[in-house]
Amino acid sequence: MATASSEILEALESARPQDAIEGVKSVVRNELRTLDPSADIEDTPYFNHSFAPDFVLTWRDGRRRSRREVFLRPSVFSGVADHELQNLAGLSSESIQSPPMVVALRPERSPEVVQLAREATQVTPRVLLTDVDVIENFAVRGAGRDASPIQQLVRANLAKGGRGLLLEDEAAALLTEDDQVSGDADDQRLFLDLVRGSFDEQVATSILRTSQIIAMARTGDLSPLQAELGESAEAVGGRLTMQELQLVLPYVLRMDGVTTDARFWTHLGSMLTLADIEEMSEYLAGLDLTTLVTANLGVWTGNRAAIALYLPDDEIDEEQRELAGALAALAERPASKRVANRVARAEAAIVQRGQSVDPRGRWMIHAHMLSAAVGDWRLHIGANGLRLKPHESPSARLDAITHLLPTFQIQGLGVDGAARSFAWTSASVAQDIQRITQIVEDDYHLRSLTITGAESGASIEISYRDSLVTARSPATVRELGQAALLLLGYRRPVPADELDRLLPPVRK
């Protein structure tokens, strides 16, 4: 297969100089696009100009806009001769803020020139000096189906945050998966040094965190949690970015022989939130999240929970509906990569359905939310009020609930009788209600019930009329799940052993 540099060599043989320039820039533009599809690539009228870039890359992240100029040079030597890197680094105030990327059009074979380049990049450490075959290598390897999250992170951040010298040897080391994910401390240290030299601090930290998570997941060696490598707390802990999550979480959840140590899963859980899980739900479709969720039942918080009767056929229907919706969107916007990805994910979900484990008793993603099928119910936990909406339901007979009340710390309840309605709030509401209903005979129905979360202290309202559990402040997944299954689902109680497996009580 022709390499990018060989295609460039061929383009440079074109009879017309303009054809040569267009041929070369077309090869490089394609490689840049494959390397970083998130970048807008502006092609300038210049080629190998001393003072003007060949391409300008821009990224939009919400309101933030970042920019990087790309200078093509015929060789690595051209990129460093006569202080070229320093000159390019100082061309504009923008290039000072975001130092340029210098791309040699052919790989460098001379050790002397490589050494010269190494010295030049030490003087301008924030400029990236690489060659077109290295870019091609990253673009192809990092985008492959078998690419590890680290390879994908390296690829995704190379154009935006890459720096220093990145030629064949450095690229090979960055793309060698075994060194990155082995538990060997020396290997890790070497790899991390290379990452630090090749990326800005933010990206380096991201890659470091990802490599540690993968190493811990694979080996079960949790020593990085004690920061034995001497890394900063942020490197070992902290919130994962959505990009990191989308890469590392599905990878770890699919990993053969992944550690079952709850400390690892709690650590991983501490780096994300329930809202993150919902945001990346498409990436988690069909995966068994039980180990991760179980370790974080008392850590992750949400605001809503609901239950519905579990009908397995409904799920197949939903996946088919999603695929139909995605295909319709694709017909409208055939060029949209995002829509194409949605179709691919919907198809993958249907394929996975055929291979997936029985969802009963497991935490999985359903309707873009954390969910579990248990007993006769499908439980959903919502990070906020966006996804779970109220739907009108009959109120509960009070006498069918009263035996459950001592299990919970009741704050108050709303009761409707044929003759009277009342709301009750007191410290001894559970005892009081029994006394009142015995004294004043009526057909009492429960409108709502408010409990205090045992772990979070949040006020959690169970609304029978809305068929919804709503926490006024964040409540734990365990609290929301128990409230929904026990109190909302009182008509069809979940067997105690199934409930305990899904929502193990807090050990006292």
Next chain:
Amino acid sequence: MSPEQIVPSGGDDSVPATASESPPPPLRTVSTSREAVQEVGRDGVTEAKRWLEATTRVHLPFNSYEMTSQCTLPLLGDGAKCFDLRGHFFETGNNAFVEVKKYSSAHDQGALFKTFLAEAYSATARHWQTVADPLYEFMWVTWHPFSQGDWSTLLSADFLRSAVIGHPELRDGQAVDETVIQTLASRTWILVLHDKQKVLRPADNEIAKILQHLGRFD
């Protein structure tokens, strides 16, 4: 000269292929390999390219070291000549071919310049005969004046004609074409550079801004 005899930097085997006789600057003393020593000679070529592109009037993306075929022009007969730099003028679109001599003395530039003129003629005449006026312009960029007795006439049609007549091997036995002589004389340049001139041109970041304002790059 056959294509196999192409000498990238000087067009004359008697001149070092490095196009330079100045000692290499310290940055480049890392290597003593032949390849690296040849790279040292590019110093003048890189400097000339920067200086010329700093004028914002000319763009010289090709160099003979790494893009040989783009810098090579066929001559009358079966010869060819590789110039140090190739590009174009922004305003006219004319092709620019540059020969660089970072010399600290006149050396044998008098003879070399005549060969350069004869090669420029041969390349222009060949294209003119086979296609049309190629709109080639040729620049001789040096760090030291030469042929000072003839200095004021070096770019004249008469001097060009005498150079062409003096190199019959570059005409493939053909008579001198006066139309080509008259046209080419107006498209031939001599520039004498000095290291200190770099200080007198706008700074790199100013040129980058100028290019943006000119609308050639935004």
